[in-house]
Amino acid sequence: MTDATANKGVTPRGAKPRRRLSPTNIMLYGTLFVASVYYLLPLYVMIVTSLKGMPEIRLGNVFSPPVEVTFEPWVKAWAEACTGINCDGLSRGFWNSVQILVPSVVISIAIASVNGYALSLWKFKGSEVFFTILIFGAFIPYQVMIYPIVILLREAGDVLSAMTGTKIRLMGSVWGLVIVHTIFGMPILTLLFRNYFASVPEELFKAARVDGAGFWGIYFRIMLPMALPIFVVAMILQVTGIWNDFLFGVIFTKPETYPMTVQLNNIVNSVQGVKEYNVNMAATLLTGLVPLIIYFASGKLFVRGIAAGAVKG
Amino acid sequence: MAVTDSGGTESARTPAKKPNRLFKNLTAKLASVPMILTAIVVFIGCTGWTIYHSFTKSRLLPAPDKWVGLDQYERLWSTRRWLVSIENLAIYGICSLVLSLVIGFTLAALLDRKIRGESVFRTIFLYPFALSFIVTGLVWQWVLNPDFGIQSVVQRWGWESFTFDPLNNADIVIYGILIAGIWQGSGFIMVIMLAGLRGIDEDIWKATRVEGIPVWKTYIVVIIPMMRPVFVTALVLIAAGIIKVYDLVVAQTSGGPGISSEVPAKYVIEKMFQSQNLGQGFAASTMMLVSVLVVLIPWAYLEFGGKRRD
Amino acid sequence: ADLEVTHWWTSGGEAAAVAEFAKALDATGHTWIDGAIAGSGGTARPIIISRIIGGDPMHATQLNHGRQAEELIEAGLLLDITDVAEAQGWKDIINPSSLLDSCTVDGKIYCAPVNIHSWQWIWLSHKAYEDAGVPVPSNWDEYVASAAALEAAGKIPLAMGQQAWQSSGAFGVINVAVGGVELWNKINVEKDAEAAGGAEMAKVFEAAAAARAMAANSNVQDWNQATNLVITGQAGAQIMGDWAQGEFQVAGQVAGEDYTCLPGLGVNEVISTGGDAFYFPKQGDADIEAAQKELAALLVSPEVQVNFNLKKGSLPVRGDIDLSSANDCMKKGLEILAAGNILLSGDQVLSADTSGQIEDLMVEFWNDPSYSAADAQAKYAEIIGDAD
Amino acid sequence: MTNVTVKDLTLEFGAVRVLDKLNLEIEEGEFLVLLGASGCGKSTLLNCIAGLLDITDGEIHIGGRNVTWEEPSERGIGMVFQSYALYPQMTVEGNLSFGLKNAKVPKPEIAERVARAAEILQIEPLLKRKPAALSGGQRQRVAIGRALVRDVDVFLFDEPLSNLDAKLRADLRVELKLLHQRLQNTMIYVTHDQVEAMTLADRIAIMRGGVVQQIASPAEVYNRPSNKYVAGFIGSPTINFFEGDIAEGGVEFATADTKMPLTGYEASQGALSARPAWLGIRPESVITGTDVDTQPFTTEITVELFEAMGADTLVYTTLAGTPFRFRMSGQARVAAGDTLRIGFDPAQGSLFDKTTEERL
C-alpha cells in the first residue's frame, strides 16, 4: 500500500520499486545483526583478550581492543604453559588429539553407517527394538555409564587377552577410547544414517539385488558413494564431539596420550598466582581451532547434509 | 561363514525348502552385532547394573551384597543440594528448550527470507556449536565477569547503577548458564530448522500470498505445524543435551555461588567419585533416568505407537 | 622404569614441590612421568579411581591419606609396601605416628606419607592493614574487631574461594579455634550428634556466620586466587591451610614482614595432621614393583623431604630432619608439632561421604546469607548422627 | 472488454531471460490454456500474472486495472497449484476458510461461501477431513475450492491435473469444463498435456522459450498451426513431415520421388510460390479402404509395424523416403508386411517454409 501511494502518478510498470530501508528489511537485518552480536561477542572477547598483556587486562574491560598487541599468550599457551612440571603447553596434546580423533571418527562412523544401512534396508525381526533402545540410550547421562563401562572394558580386555594369548588392554589404550566414542556416538549417528538411507529410493536397492549384489556389495558400491552429504554431517558432529571431549579423554588415556582438552583444562585450572586470562583465551582458541575450521569450511555441506538426513523421518 | 545372504549357493540346491528364519539376512544380522551389543550390554546392561547398585551401600567400589533397599533414595530426596539440582535442571531445561526452539526457528526463518549474506550469518550462528562446553563456560564466565565484562562496560558508559552479574547472584545464576548454553547450541537447532524450512513446498508460500496471509501468520499457522517432524528431531536433540548438562556448569560456576547452580549430573559425578558413595550416585542417576523415561515413553508412544509408519 | 605418577598439584608452589620428587626419581635412573590433573582432587579422583578399577593403573598416585583408599586396599588393588617401611624404619621416624596409622590396614602399610598439612591457619596481609590504618591482629577476636576498618578502607575482610572444600575447611578451623579441641574430637572422632547440636557448637556456627559476612564480597573461585587477594593486599586475611605459604613464597613475600600467619587462628594453637600420601597400585610386574618401592623409599628420604616441604610449605613427615632453612610460619608449625598439640585431620576421621555431606552443607551455608546458623547446625548434627 | 492484459512482459532470473517481451490479451470469461514444453516459461508467466514473481519489465492489467505493483492477494485472482498446496494440518473447511478469515470476512458469510463452494465441487462430506485423508482428485477439488470461495474474477491453474492418474484426469477435465460454463470466470490454465489443452481451451497459447508462438482456438491451432514447431507439438500421434519443394504456382509439392497435388490449399498469406518447404500430414487424415480413391493423393505402402490400441490402430510405414504413420480404425485387421492402399488430401495438410518454418 505504501508503495502505491508513494508512487502516485507513475504508471506501474516494470519491477516493483523496492525501498532498501523498508520497515521489513530494517526489522530483518536488525534482528540478524543483533543476534550476530550475541554470537560473535564471545569470539571477539577471546581474540581480543588473547592478544593483550596481563596488565592491560587488569586495567581495561574485556571488550576494549588491545592497545599493544602481543602474541606472547599464544606462544605461551602453545608451547610454554605449565601443568605440574611439564611446561610445554598445548603442543603435546595436539598430536594426541589427532591420534585419538582419526580412528575414533572413522570407526564410529563406519559402524553407525552400517547400522543405519541395516536398519533401513535390511530390517530383521527385532531390529527396530534395538534401534529404540539405542535412541533411549541417547538420553542417558554419560556419567551414569562410566563406571560400568570401565569394568566392561577391563573384562573385555581380559577376555581378548585370554582368547589371543597376548596381553591386550582396552582400558587406557586408544582402542578403549575408540570403543567408548563409538558407543556414545552410535545413537545419534545411527538415527542420522537410518533416516538418510530410508530416503534412498527402494528401487535402487532392489535393482542392486537383482544385479546380484549382497549386503556389503550394496553398501560399498551403491550406498556409500551416495551418502556423501550425510557422511559430512556425521563427520562434522563426530570431529567436534570427539575433539572437544574431556571426560572420556581423561579417563581412558594416560598422561603421554592426553588429548588437547585435558591440557587445556590443566592450563586453565592451574592457576599460578593470578589467572592468566590471556593465556587461557589463547589456549581456548587454539583448542577450538580444528572444529572451528571444519565448521567454517563446510558449513554449506553441513546444512545440506542435515536437510538430507536429520530432518526427515 | 557357512551361509551368506547373497552368495547363498547352498540354499540354491535345495530350492523348494523354505530357509531357516534365523539365517535370513544373516550378514545384516552379523553387521548389526556392534549395535546389538551396544544396545543390550551397554545401554540395557549398564543401566540395569546401575539401578541394581543404587539399592546397595556401595562406597568406592561396587558392593552388590550390601543391600540397603531404598535408603539411598530417602537420603537423596532429603538432600537440599539434590533438590536444588532438580529445580535448576527444570528451569534450565524448560528455558533452554523453549529458547532454543524459538531462537533457532526465528533465525532460520530470517535466513530463509532470501537475504543477502545468508552463509555469513549462518556461519556466525553456527560456529559456537564447534566449541566445547568447557570453552563456552570459560568464555561466558569471562564475558559476564562483573569487573571486566558487560557490567563494567555499561557502567563505564555512564550507567553507574547498572548491574548484570548473574554468575555471582544465586537467584539468577542458572540464567547466566542458560545464556551460555543457548549461545552454544541454538545455532545447530537453527540449521535443523533451516533444513526443515527448505523442505517446505514453495507452492504453500505462493498459496498463502495469493490468499493474502501475512508472513508472520503463515509461519505460525501454516509452516510451524507442517514442520512437526523437524521440531521433534530438534526436541530430541535438545532434550538429550539438557539431561547431560555438566561440563558447562563446571566450567562456568562449579555449581556456585554456593549450591545455586548445581545440576543432577554434577551431583551424580561428585557423589560417585568425590564422596565415594557410589550407591548415592547411582540412586541419583537412576532418578535422572526415571525422569527421562517419564518424558520419553509417552512421547514414543504417541510418535510410534499410535500409528504405524513405514 | 618409567613411573607414571598422578597428582593434582598444579599451582605454582605445588608444581615446584613436585619437581623435587621428579628430580630425585630421575636421579635414580628411573623416569618420572608427570600425570598432573588440574582442578583439585575433585577432578582428579574419578580419573585415578577409574583407572585403578579399570585395570590400567598409574604407577603411583597422590591421594589424601586417610580413609579414601580403604576400599581399594581391601579389594587388593594397591601394593603392600610394608617391607619398604620396615627396611627404612618408618615406624620410628614418621612423626606424628598417626600418619603411618592412616596408611596401615590390617598391620600392613600401603602408602608413603609425604607431608603434613594443617588447616589451622589464618594469613593476614600487612599491606591491607597498613592501608586500613589498623594494626595487624594477633588472634581471631582482634581480627573480627578489625573487620569494620578493613571494610571502610575498601578491603575485603576475609578472602574465601568458593570451592566446597574451602568452605568446609574454613569451618573446621573456626570449629577448633572457637569450640576447642575437645569439642572437635567429640564430634568428629566420636560422632557425638548431641554435641554437634549443642550450645557450644552454636557459638562456632555464630562465628562462622560472622566470617561469612566478612567474606561476602570475595567472589573468587580458587583458593589461590583468594590467597592472591591477601598477597596483593586487596583482602585482609584468608583462612587456609599451610599450603598457602607456598603462594606467598612464590610471590617473594616474607613471613613477618609482608604477611603474618596465626596457627589455630591465634586462639588454640594446635594443628591438624592431615596430609598427602602416595599409593602404589598393583601392576603385576616385578621390575615395576621394585621401582615403585624405590620411589616409596625415596619420597620419605630425608633430603627429598626437606626439599619438597620447603617448596610446598608443608611440614615434613619425619621428626629427625633439620629444617633450619624454614621460614617463620613453618617453624611455628614445627614447634606446635614438636609440642604434640596435634589433631587428627578430617580425612582421617570422617569418611569421604560424610565429608562430602559436610562440604555440601558448608558451601551452602557460606554462600547463602539467609541460611541461619541454627538451621545449619541442625543439619550438621543430623549428618554427624548418620556418619559411619 | 479485456480482462487480463500482459504488456511487453520481460522476466529475467539473473542473466537468464525466461520471458521475453511477452504480450497477451485475455477476454473476460475466456478459458485460455498456456501450452508448451517443459521449461518454456509457462509457470513463470502464470506466477507473474499472480504477482508471485517480480517482473523485470512490462505491465500487467487485470479487469482494466494496472496491477503490476500490487500484492497477489489484491489482484482479484485465485490460484490452483500442481501439488495442491493444501495446508496439511487444517481440515478441508479450514483450508477453504483460511483466506476469508484472514480477510476478516464475517463468520456467517464465510460459512455460506464455503458451503456454496463445497456444493459446487461436491465435497460437502469431506469438510471435516484433513487433506491426508483425501484422494488425489478430492485434494485437487479442495484446491480449486480454495480459489472458488475467494470470489475472484480470474482463476489461474498451474498444471492442476498432472499429479492425477489418467482416468481421474479425464473426469476432472470434464468437471472443470462444466465449472467454467457455470461460473463464466476468466481462467488461465497451464498444462503440457495437449488433450487437456484441446478439450478445455477457448483459446490456446502455445509457448516456446518464453515467447508465444501462436494463440488461437484449438481447432485453428490443430488445423492451421502457425509454424512447424506448433504443428509438431500439437497432435498425438505426431504429425508426419515431408521435405520437398513447392512447384511454381503452388500446384504441387514434390519430394525426391513423389509428387503431391496441392490444389485447394489455403495459404496463410497470398499465394504459394515455388520454394523449399515442409509438408505436414496428420496421421488421422489418411484414409484407407473403399473411399481411398476419392482422395487427391493415393499410394500403396507396406505395413512395417502396427500398434492396436483398441479403438484405433496405428500403422508405421515409409512414404516418400520418410517414416510415415497413420491411423486406422481399431477394427481394422493388419499385419506387418501387408500392403495397403492409402490416400489423403495434401491440401488439407500444412506447408511450412524450409528456413523460417512459418506456415505458408
Place this chain on the structure above:
Amino acid sequence: MTNVTVKDLTLEFGAVRVLDKLNLEIEEGEFLVLLGASGCGKSTLLNCIAGLLDITDGEIHIGGRNVTWEEPSERGIGMVFQSYALYPQMTVEGNLSFGLKNAKVPKPEIAERVARAAEILQIEPLLKRKPAALSGGQRQRVAIGRALVRDVDVFLFDEPLSNLDAKLRADLRVELKLLHQRLQNTMIYVTHDQVEAMTLADRIAIMRGGVVQQIASPAEVYNRPSNKYVAGFIGSPTINFFEGDIAEGGVEFATADTKMPLTGYEASQGALSARPAWLGIRPESVITGTDVDTQPFTTEITVELFEAMGADTLVYTTLAGTPFRFRMSGQARVAAGDTLRIGFDPAQGSLFDKTTEERL
C-alpha cells in the same frame, strides 16, 4: 513349454493380504502385461517373481526350475524400474557392467556384452556419462540395458515408461515392441496405462485386489471383457453402461424406455436367457452421418457437451436415461444443443449379469 509359472501365490504384509492364491502361466517368449488400478498388487506380484519380496505361500517356477527361495540374482531375471533406479555415481558403462562384475564374469566378456547392449539400445555415445547427464528417455534405455547385458530369459518391467512425457512414452513403446520382436525373451510388464497394455501385450492380465480378473489377448480383453470391471477399466474414453433386462430368448435388451435388438450377440456360454443385466457400448462403436441407418439400433440425441481433441471429438449426451458418450471424427462440427442421429449395433457390445457382473 511354460517359462514362468506362479502357483497359488499368496503374499501378506502383516495382516493385509495383497496377493491371494494367484495363479499365472507365462509362455516362453511371451509379452505379458499386468494391468490394473493403482494398489491392486501389480508391483507386488512382480517383486515376488523377482524374489525381492518373501512370499507367504505358494511357488514360483522360472524355466521349469522352482526358484521360490532363490536369490533375485539367481533367477535368470532382469528388472527395469519406474524410477530407472540407475546407480547415480556410476557411469552408464558402470551401471551396465555392475551385475556382471558381481557375477565375476571375465572382463573381456563384460566389455563385449556391454557393447552389444549399447548397440541394440543405441546408447554407445553415452557410455561414459553419468545418469544425471542423461535425459529421461536415455535413462530408461540404460535401465533396460542393465537387464539386457545380463542375458536373462525373463524381463520384468515395473511401469518403465510412466515417468516419461507422452511423446517419449510413445516412442519408447515402439522401441520396446521392436526389442521384444528382436530378442524374443519372455517379458512381464506392469503398467496402468492401457494404451501401453493394448499395444505391447501378447496377452494382458487384468488384476484387481490381488486377483487376476481376465488374462487374454488385447483384442479379446477389449472386445470380450470377462466382467463389468474389466470392461469399464479397458478403453478410453470409458465404455457406456445401460442398465436393463434381457428379454426372453435374448433377442432384445430393454431399459426403462428403450429397447435395443441383440441379434447376433456372441454369448460367452450357452444362449442368453432373460435376466437383469448391464449392456456395455464402447464410445467408438457409435456411428454418425450417412451410414447411421445401416446400424441395428438408431436414435436421436442432443449434444450436451463436447470435447474436441483434434483427431477426435467426444460428445456427451444422455441416452436411455444414462449419461452416454461417443466419439466422432475430429473434423465433425458439433455444438452443445445440436441434435444428432446416431446408431450402433448392441450385439457388438457386451452384456453382464446384473449381480455377478460376469459377461454373458
